[in-house]
Amino acid sequence: MALRVAFLGPLASFSHQAAAESFGRLAADLQPKSSFNDAFAALQSNEADYAVIPCENSTNGSVVQTLDLLADRDNLYQDVKVCGEYYLTVHHCLLARKGLYPSWAEYDGSITKLYTHPQAWGQCETFLGKYFKGVERQDVSSTSKGGELVSKDTEERGGAIASRFAAEHHGTDVLVENIEDRADNTTRFLILRNVLAERTAQLEFEQPNPPTEGCALETTHKTLISFLVDHSSPGALANALLIFKNHGLNLTSINTRPSLKKPWQYVFFVECGRTPSEENKDAVHKAINDLRQVTELCRDLGTWKDQLSANA
Amino acid sequence: MALRVAFLGPLASFSHQAAAESFGRLAADLQPKSSFNDAFAALQSNEADYAVIPCENSTNGSVVQTLDLLADRDNLYQDVKVCGEYYLTVHHCLLARKGLYPSWAEYDGSITKLYTHPQAWGQCETFLGKYFKGVERQDVSSTSKGGELVSKDTEERGGAIASRFAAEHHGTDVLVENIEDRADNTTRFLILRNVLAERTAQLEFEQPNPPTEGCALETTHKTLISFLVDHSSPGALANALLIFKNHGLNLTSINTRPSLKKPWQYVFFVECGRTPSEENKDAVHKAINDLRQVTELCRDLGTWKDQLSANA
Incomplete structure (x- = not known):
């Protein structure tokens, strides 16, 4: 299967x-x-x-x-x-129904309506301001949906902002590529x-085309750990974060969400990295044991290969 | 003035x-x-x-x-x-046009449409499921807007979910109070x-009715500090957070947002508390000086009286 x-x-x-x-x-x-x-x-x-x-x-x-x-x-x-x-x-393209326009060079300015997800308008402001000022905009539930709409519509001259992947899926033309403001x-x-499914136990993910931005110097593994800390317990959070340092784990990100058990108690999500070595192979395990002394509901949410460092 | x-x-x-x-x-x-x-x-x-x-x-x-x-x-x-x-x-009430119903005890089940902000439906599910199953729901841009609509409408029998404050503002009746699922x-x-405006320099805020949940034992001051840390710089974040502990400042919350300078670099917002004393009166100032050695764009975003500890 x-x-x-x-x-x-x-x-x-x-x-x-x-x-x-x-x-x-x-x-x-x-x-x-x-x-x-x-x-x-x-x-x-x-x-x-x-x-x-x-x-x-x-x-x-x-x-x-x-x-x-x-x-x-x-x-x-x-x-x-x-x-x-x-x-x-995230790369956006301008999509139009197959064959409607031979190419962007020959585009005659006749598109009267654009479709995309609300967030995508703001991501393509420069392009839209230059070529589609004043053209009607219709919000849709996803960029893919916009591509689907223009692929089917033969009544109007519509354009969609969506990915090349969506263009290929819905069979539209791509008039222009990379119309987003921020290339990064x-x-x-x-x-x-x-974790109980045996058939997925062996696969290690390697991104075929890892990004080059922000690459670390060595291949590292990342681990995600969650725990609960109450802000009315002085020093608890600092002590919890210090544990990562004590075990040679580099903090790469911290996020919090409300615990929903009581107000102003948070679930912390700490992501930490390490360059695997013989010395630190038990570091995550030891850190979690220590964290359990100073936090509640500490959970190991998995370890994986850091793709930002993969091809450095 | x-x-x-x-x-x-x-x-x-x-x-x-x-x-x-x-x-x-x-x-x-x-x-x-x-x-x-x-x-x-x-x-x-x-x-x-x-x-x-x-x-x-x-x-x-x-x-x-x-x-x-x-x-x-x-x-x-x-x-x-x-x-x-x-x-x-956040307390929600059921609002109706003034005089439409003498009281909730005498309510005859004739409301045919309810108005509120999308988020409020989910906050009053128990009440709505008990008394308004199947009644039409109309989303509005704010709970206040719903109160305004029912205050003016004489054609239909509408109800709004909004605060008592909104009821008083728009002059509606409050049929039921505290219909929210979570009291907290x-x-x-x-x-x-x-900070440059002299006329606001002297006022110290005291919440007249501070919440009792999660109160600390002593009156404390909170300070908000922001700084930039790059996740590809090993140890930088742990070192930054350690500085708070070194100066006796208790971490009470941490938030992050993208720096928008480069991907995976974050602005950290660290809130820390201290019980004011002669010894720690310069702690924030010293911590910021130390933070500037290990982070970028470190900013002091203000100090104020912690209202969770105010009346403990």
Whole structure:
């Protein structure tokens, strides 16, 4: 049976693209899920082998839905852990119905309506201001949806802002590529698995085309750990963070979400890195043991190969 | 001239209520602003003396718009600092047009449509499931807007979910109070001022009715500090956080936002507390000096009296 990989739908979304690029060489069965919850539930119930879920964007910051599911306050997803990451640079294109315009050079300015996800307008302001000033804009639920609409519509002259991946999926032309303002806008996806599923135990993820920005000097592994700290307990948070340093683990990111147990108590998500060596092979295990002395509900959410350092 | 206090509009919003409760005794001139940016800009240009801005909710977490403005990546709000905080417990009521129903006891089940902000539906599920199953729901841009709609409409039998403050503002009846699922859902507001404005230099905020949840044992002061750390610089973050401990400052919260200078570099917002004493009166100043050695763009964003510890 092919590997079953859940991603956040619809078809031809950026999550779909990330899943296709991470699992493309494995001929996986890619399955769209309509919510973050559904993707986690599919893993926990073994209906999927992996899930590819956005966790952070270099412009917009953390994806709180993902953090809330990893916090797992109701113990629904106890066996779901991170086993990899994938960095996808967000490139937007201008899409039009196949054959409507021979090329961008010959474009006659006749597009009367543009479709895309609300967030994408702001990411392509320079291009839109130059070529589509005053043209009607229609919000749609995803960039992929915009591509689908222009692929089918024969009545009007519409354009969509979406990925090349969406253009290929819906069979539209790509009039212009890379119309985004920021060339470095990147979404990081987490690759999740069910730790009890034996068939996914051996695979180690290697991003085929890792980003070059911000690369560390050596190959490192990252680990995600969550724990609860109450802000009314003086020193507890500083002591918890000091434990990482004491075990040679480099803090790479910190996120917090409300615990929902009581106000102003937080779930912390700490990501830490290490260059694997004989000396530090038990560092994560030891750190978690120490963390359990000073925090509540400390959980190891998985270790994976850092793709930012992979090809440095 | 009365103190001019900007808040995030519309009129009768929860921000308006927080501003009215914090500045009520000072007969301040409360001014609605249509965006977070406008409130910050009014302070920086001295068109307002204070601004009352939501920064965190005990259920939903941090308000990223506020963090992004405090990050001040384009140096627009250099003189804006935090000088106080206000905790507002979010209570929802069922509002109806004045005189439509004599009381909830005599309510005959004839409301055919409910209005509120999308987030409020989810906060009142138990009540709605019990009394308003199947009743049409209309999303509106704010809970206050829903109150305004039912106050004016004489054609239909509408109800709104909004605060008692909004009911009083729009002149509606309150049929039932405290219909929210979580009695402890609380929004924390920051009170901001322009540090160069002399007329606001002396006021120290004391919340008239501080919350009792999570109280510390002693009166403490909180300080907010921001700085930039790059995750590819090993140990930098741990070293920065250790500085707070070294100066006896207790970490109470940590938030991060993308720096937007380069991917995976973050602006950290660290809130720390201390019980004021002769020994630690320079602790914040010393910590910032040390932080400048290991971080970039370290900024002191203000010190204020911790309202969670005020009445312990």
